[in-house]
Ligand SMILES: Nc1ncnc2c1ncn2[C@@H]1O[C@H](COP(=O)(O)OP(=O)(O)OP(=O)(O)O)[C@@H](O)[C@H]1O
């Protein structure tokens with residue numbers, strides 16, 4: 001499986017999604033996470049020497065030395081990828097995940113990215129709503145879903161809620177479910193588990 005995590009917008013949880021999807025993919029086969037963002041956030045999170053992550057984090061160039069050694073690949077890309085990068089990912093990937101918070105400007109840029117992919121002929125992309133408010137009174141998620149659906153932009157049914165545990169996980173260099181002393185760490189992980197099930201079923205379809 002090759003899963004590309006892409007969005008022109010920064011700060012929408014591309015890296016967080018790449019890490020937690022790669023973790024689950026590595027339970028079903030050897031997995032490499034390509035950190036194609038010059039900021040190297042994936043490497044900072046999961047590529048430390050004392051890391052307990054079950055997958056390797058490699059730059060595009062380092063990947064050359066690992067040709068064919070992984071059953072599954074996840075790519076974490078920088079914000080504002082070039083159209084040619086999108087095209088290359090479209091040719092290579094089984095699925096393109098577009099993480100986006102439900103906030104206005106994130107959605108606007110996400111929709112633009114989806115339109116570029118659509119113009120390139122993609123039927124492989126889906127928006128993943130991230131950083132979704134946990135306040136049950138918030139209508140942000142429902143509003144975002146209807147706004148995207150009105151434009152025929154495909155979406156995952158699952159969503160990733162907003163929890164501080166992700167920041168802690170990044171700082172400690174661990175997956176979110178290993179964060180101690182945070183009552184929401186396991187709930188946060190369950191969001192990525194639900195989305196992973198959808199990923200597997202849509203790649204199999
Ligand atoms: N579900 C979430 N709830 C709360 N905070 C989150 C969530 N997902 C990510 N974050 C936080 O939001 C910030 C941005 O996340 P992340 O680095 O994954 O985004 P990105 O799209 O990769 O950003 P960049 O464009 O800079 O590469 C980080 O501080 C991260 O811990």
Ligand SMILES: [Mg+2]
Pocket residue numbers: 014015016037041042076077
């Ligand atoms: Mg990132």
